[in-house]
Amino acid sequence: MIVRRxxxxxxxxxxLGLTFLYLPIAILIVYSFNDxxxxxxxxxWSLRWYRALLEDSAMLEAxxxxxxVAMLSxxxxxxxxxxxxxxxxxxxxxxxxxxxxxxxxxxxxMPEVIIGLSLLLLFVAADFSRGFWTTALAHTTLTMCxxxxxxxxxxxxxxxxxxxxxxxxxCPPLRTFFTVTLPLIAPAIVSGxxxxxxxxxxxxxxxxxxxxxxxxxxxIRIYSEVRLGVKPxxxxxxxxxxxxxxxxxxxxxLLSKRYSSTQERRAALGGPPM
Amino acid sequence: xxxxxxxxxxxxxxxxxxxxxxxxYLWLCIFFLVPFAIVFRLSLSQTAIAQPPYLPVFDPAAGWxxxxxxxxxxxxxxYRILFSDTLxxxxxxxxxxxxxxxxxxxxxVAFPIAYGMARVPRRLQPLLxxxxxxxxxxxxxxxxxxxxxxxxxxxxxxxxxxxxxxxxEPVTWLASDTAVYIGIVYSYLPFMVLPLYAVLExxxxxLLEAAADLGCPRWKAFWLVTVPLALPGxxxxxxxxxxxIVGEFVIPDLLGSSQTIMIxxxxxxxxxxxxxxxxxxxxxxxxxxxxxxxxVVYQHMQSKVLERGR
Numbered sequence: 001m002i003v004r005r006x007x008x009x010x011x012x013x014x015x016l017g018l019t020f021l022y023l024p025i026a027i028l029i030v031y032s033f034n035d036x037x038x039x040x041x042x043x044x045w046s047l048r049w050y051r052a053l054l055e056d057s058a059m060l061e062a063x064x065x066x067x068x069v070a071m072l073s074x075x076x077x078x079x080x081x082x083x084x085x086x087x088x089x090x091x092x093x094x095x096x097x098x099x100x101x102x103x104x105x106x107x108x109x110m111p112e113v114i115i116g117l118s119l120l121l122l123f124v125a126a127d128f129s130r131g132f133w134t135t136a137l138a139h140t141t142l143t144m145c146x147x148x149x150x151x152x153x154x155x156x157x158x159x160x161x162x163x164x165x166x167x168x169x170x171c172p173p174l175r176t177f178f179t180v181t182l183p184l185i186a187p188a189i190v191s192g193x194x195x196x197x198x199x200x201x202x203x204x205x206x207x208x209x210x211x212x213x214x215x216x217x218x219x220i221r222i223y224s225e226v227r228l229g230v231k232p233x234x235x236x237x238x239x240x241x242x243x244x245x246x247x248x249x250x251x252x253x254l255l256s257k258r259y260s261s262t263q264e265r266r267a268a269l270g271g272p273p274m
Numbered sequence: 275x276x277x278x279x280x281x282x283x284x285x286x287x288x289x290x291x292x293x294x295x296x297x298x299y300l301w302l303c304i305f306f307l308v309p310f311a312i313v314f315r316l317s318l319s320q321t322a323i324a325q326p327p328y329l330p331v332f333d334p335a336a337g338w339x340x341x342x343x344x345x346x347x348x349x350x351x352x353y354r355i356l357f358s359d360t361l362x363x364x365x366x367x368x369x370x371x372x373x374x375x376x377x378x379x380x381x382x383v384a385f386p387i388a389y390g391m392a393r394v395p396r397r398l399q400p401l402l403x404x405x406x407x408x409x410x411x412x413x414x415x416x417x418x419x420x421x422x423x424x425x426x427x428x429x430x431x432x433x434x435x436x437x438x439x440x441x442x443e444p445v446t447w448l449a450s451d452t453a454v455y456i457g458i459v460y461s462y463l464p465f466m467v468l469p470l471y472a473v474l475e476x477x478x479x480x481l482l483e484a485a486a487d488l489g490c491p492r493w494k495a496f497w498l499v500t501v502p503l504a505l506p507g508x509x510x511x512x513x514x515x516x517x518x519i520v521g522e523f524v525i526p527d528l529l530g531s532s533q534t535i536m537i538x539x540x541x542x543x544x545x546x547x548x549x550x551x552x553x554x555x556x557x558x559x560x561x562x563x564x565x566x567x568x569x570v571v572y573q574h575m576q577s578k579v580l581e582r583g584r
Contacts, residue, residue: 006393013386014394014402021409021463024420027430031423038428084298091295100295103302105573109514111521111565113538114558117545118309121555124326125312141305144298174290195411202413205523209545219415226419226528235423238416245411253404 025242032235049236059237062221066201069132069217073139074196080140081147081196082189088148089155107145115142116209123210130212138210139200146199147192154188187256194252198245310562317555318348328551352556362540362557366564369537372451373520376458377512380466383459384511388470389500392477403471410464418457418528425453425529453529458519466511473507474500506575513572517565537561 032050036043053059084104087094107115119138123130162184166176182189204219211217218241225234319328356362391402409417424430425447432444447453477500485495501508523538530536537557545554 006390006395009386010390010393014390017383017387017390017463017467018405020460021406024417024424024460025409025412028416028420028423080298080301083294084302087295087298091291094295096299100299100302101577102573103306104298105576106569107306109517109569109572111518111523111538111561113521113523113541114313114562117541117554117558118313119305121312121316121551122305122309137305141301144301148298198411198413202415204415219413222415222419223524226415226422234419238413238419241416242412245413246408249408249411 028235029239029242032232032239034232034235037232049232050240052233053236053240056233058216059218059221059233062216062218063237065132065215066218069136069139069207069215070197070200073136073143073200074193076136076140077144077147077196078189078193081144081192082151082185084144084148085151085155088152104145104148107142108149112203112205113209116206119206120209130210131215132211134210134212135207135215135217138206139196139203142203142206143196143199146195147189150192150195151185151188154185158184190252190256194248197248201241201245313555313558315348316552317352317559318350319552319555320347320349320351321550321552326551327549352552353560355553356556356560361535365535365537365540366560368534369520369522370564372454372458372522372526372536373516376455376462376519377516379455379459380462380515381508381512384463384466384470385504387463388467388474388507391467391471392474399475403468406464406467406471414461415524417461418525421453421457421460421529422448425456448529449531451530451534454526454534457525457529458522461525462515462519465514469507469511469514470504471507473504477503510572510575510579513568513575517568517572520565521561 033045033047034041034043035046035048084100088097088101088104116138119134119141120130123134128134163176163180166180167173171179202219203217204223207217208220208223211220218237222234222237225231316328321328387406391399391406394402422429427444427446427448429447431447432441435441436444481499481503482495485499486492490498520536521538522536523542526534526536527539527542541554541557541561544550544557
């Protein structure tokens with residue numbers, strides 16, 4: 001193997017890149033603990049904005065709506081996205097496969113204003129009253145495509161001889177799927193769910209189009225506050241959101257790493273996956 | 275042998291196989307394809323003070339007569355409005371300009387980062403990869419909001435610059451094109467770094483050594499060897515950034531000025547402000563027309579990459 005040389009230029013560009021990515025977030029987090037009302041003045045450490053947040057019932061309610069929408073849509077999206085990935089990788093050729101894959105990849109890059117507007121018009125045409133359910137359906141449609149891509153790449157690179165072995169030994173197809181395939185793609189399904197969850201929690205544009213009275217999501221709430229100017233409470237709620245997501249990502253990646261290495265070892269040794 | 279294998283590994287049963295395809299297929303048809311048809315139909319309608327706020331409304335009870343009236347009432351007026359008003363034309367041009375320029379900036383910024391990542395010792399690479407992906411998981415809105423803290427008039431950037439004596443008076447960063455470009459580059463950086471890293475990581479370093487042995491200067495070797503080999507990554511990253519940037523709403527709305535408006539904002543204002551759903555639909559259709567070629571190219575590349583994995 002050729003040893004790759006790491007020049008000072010390489011090191012500097014990585015360092016600058018990571019600084020650029022993380023410094024603004026770090027500043028936001030630090031300033032959420034700032035006692036001063038002014039953003040540019042440091043008034044010492046304090047939790048007063050977190051306390052203010054606890055009394056902001058509109059914000060808390062919006063957070064609750066967002067969490068429910070994210071839970072529901074991520075779960076639906078994971079089921080649909082996994083099915084779509086199976087359809088693309090395992091179902092062989094079927095009529096309209098090209099159109100199907102086009103519909104899966106298009107939402108990944110399609111501007112959100114277009115998706116939001118078109119879904120809203122669908123709900124209006126179907127005379128569906130807008131609110132929690134319409135937002136959840138819209139988020140499901142967007143995020144299932146991300147789940148599909150993640151699960152699809154996992155399905156493409158795992159060892160199919162394990163499935164074949166199970167079938168050769170007389171295991172029925174459905175059971176093979178649940179005892180061999182599903183455990184092997186489980187880490188991808190878990191990260192798909194998490195991505196769907198965070199994308200839903202994060203979405204402002206599509207939610208603005210598809211939601212209705214009584215179902216204001218957290219990003220919509222934050223957005224309307226931000227438009228009025230910077231407020232320290234917003235720093236606090238943003239820090240809490242970052243902490244939640246970071247915690248989920250780190251825990252899940254540790255779990256899936258441990259899980260997938262045991263799975264592969266088990267499979268290699270011929271034992272049943274768990 | 276291959277035929278035997280594929281026969282054996284074919285998906286479970288016909289019924290199960292059909293369900294696997296049918297359920298997500300139907301879902302996407304209902305929630306992705308049909309909505310576009312409705313947007314198209316609405317872009318041919320007129321706005322009205324009614325519920326829903328547009329005309330004509332399709333009335334199946336009126337029979338053939340109703341269908342004929344319905345089609346007779348459709349018109350291209352909204353598109354004529356879009357082309358005759360400079361506000362719309364200039365916001366399209368602005369969006370394309372921002373899309374192209376920021377994609378270019380992203381390439382220049384992301385390339386050295388991706389190149390460096392690809393040369394770091396192998397065992398450290400997953401960690402760096404994680405570090406680049408992680409900001410993508412933290413909310414988009416939050417990351418833009420973080421920049422407002424920094425860029426506003428009494429914000430941190432002006433503080434730092436003044437402390438070092440680089441500027442006398444505070445500079446207005448916010449509500450400017452500069453702020454929009456900063457926000458876009460910041461938000462889309464992971465989307466550019468990852469495809470570039472994917473191709474650079476696979477590059478055979480011995481090619482560069484060969485070029486050096488044959489007396490090729492390093493900058494020339496970069497242009498003649500590295501860039502051509504990285505071309506698939508450059509194309510993928512550029513499309514992945516360019517397409518959504520053109521339709522971007524949040525970044526120009528929070529960081530940009532009210533003078534230069536991008537198409538996503540125009541659509542938003544038409545819909546939420548003026549309640550003109552037909553014009554908003556026509557704007558969406560035109561935006562789609564502009565983006566359809568890059569979207570198809572992107573899909574083609576995406577499916578080629580995934581098919582190769584088989």
